[in-house]
Amino acid sequence: MKNWKELEASSFLDANARERALGMVEAGTFTEFLNPRDRFVSPHLPVLGTAVEFDDGTVTGVGLIGKHPVFIVSMEGKFIGGSIGEVNGGKMVNTLRLAEKAAVQIKAAHPDEYDARRPLVAISFETGGVRLHEANAGLLAHAEVMDAFQDCRHKVPIVAVVGSKVGCFGGMGFVAAATDVIVMSEEGRIGLTGPEVIEQEMGKEEFDASNKALVYRTTGGKQKYIMQDCNYLVEDKISDFYDVLAKVADLSMQQIEEMRRIGSLKLVQEQMDLVKLVGEMQPKDSMDLWKYYGNESPEALPEMSTAEFLKVVKRRVRK
Numbered sequence: 001m002k003n004w005k006e007l008e009a010s011s012f013l014d015a016n017a018r019e020r021a022l023g024m025v026e027a028g029t030f031t032e033f034l035n036p037r038d039r040f041v042s043p044h045l046p047v048l049g050t051a052v053e054f055d056d057g058t059v060t061g062v063g064l065i066g067k068h069p070v071f072i073v074s075m076e077g078k079f080i081g082g083s084i085g086e087v088n089g090g091k092m093v094n095t096l097r098l099a100e101k102a103a104v105q106i107k108a109a110h111p112d113e114y115d116a117r118r119p120l121v122a123i124s125f126e127t128g129g130v131r132l133h134e135a136n137a138g139l140l141a142h143a144e145v146m147d148a149f150q151d152c153r154h155k156v157p158i159v160a161v162v163g164s165k166v167g168c169f170g171g172m173g174f175v176a177a178a179t180d181v182i183v184m185s186e187e188g189r190i191g192l193t194g195p196e197v198i199e200q201e202m203g204k205e206e207f208d209a210s211n212k213a214l215v216y217r218t219t220g221g222k223q224k225y226i227m228q229d230c231n232y233l234v235e236d237k238i239s240d241f242y243d244v245l246a247k248v249a250d251l252s253m254q255q256i257e258e259m260r261r262i263g264s265l266k267l268v269q270e271q272m273d274l275v276k277l278v279g280e281m282q283p284k285d286s287m288d289l290w291k292y293y294g295n296e297s298p299e300a301l302p303e304m305s306t307a308e309f310l311k312v313v314k315r316r317v318r319k
Helices: 004-009 017-023 086-109 111-117 132-152 171-177 195-202 212-219 221-226 238-249 253-257 265-281 286-292 298-303 306-312
Strands: 031-033 058-065 068-075 120-124 158-162 181-185 232-234
Touching: 004 017, 004 238, 017 058, 017 068, 017 120, 017 238, 031 086, 058 086, 058 238, 068 086, 068 111, 068 238, 086 111, 086 120, 086 132, 120 238, 132 171, 158 238, 181 221, 181 238, 195 212, 212 221, 212 286, 212 298, 221 232, 221 286, 232 238, 232 306, 265 286, 286 298
Parallel strands: 068 120, 120 158, 158 181, 181 232
Antiparallel strands: 031 058, 058 068
């Protein structure tokens, strides 16, 4: 295992779930919940002849950024595509509940400096959605996570972190959209239906999953940033994600609430206006929308470094 400084300098894309978990909090502060030695595994997979992982493919725990406890959920895409089942879904839900409980206790113990100690949840999504091997349990976990988000609303900021190889798809795409803040790298991807599934169901003429440039223009970090589906776009380094988490931890809940994409009648109307625009425009490529929002040379944006892109890009204006 790399030391913390080596982790911070390394690629978020190439890091495994445990490395990401360790790197998103300060050195030496991470305590894992239900670590592999506990061997808390899915009871369903052996019945189906499928190998298990002793952490069920999801690392959960808590660490610190300054005085802020940071509750971490970090998914491992190499284990059944990061899919969500009964055990790792339960780990995710209960980590959120612990964060909410910690917020109540910290506010009671430190009412005058609560903002400086307020907990934060960071979820590193690397998942294709529900685990089909245990679909009902996985779907229930999705619903319970969304309920836990609502319980944390206005009390504990929840940050989606997306920059791993599998991306964030399926029902977990909905879950990521329901968080308060989304942080992505250019390599991160968010969507509902994965590119291969679209091609399989609708044909290559509808969506060519082998066209990686098209896939990233449709679901990748730059597209999501332009469309305001992502609040922060960062370089592919663990330290860059850590820096944004540290920044968000110190924001007021009002500032965090203003970053949300769903959760109010106003935001529903904003999304419906966007649906209407797309219906009228009938864009053939995301670059059509990029140009509509003021990017005169949209074809140049995918080739730019993240730093160059952030200097020149024009984003959708939110009301």
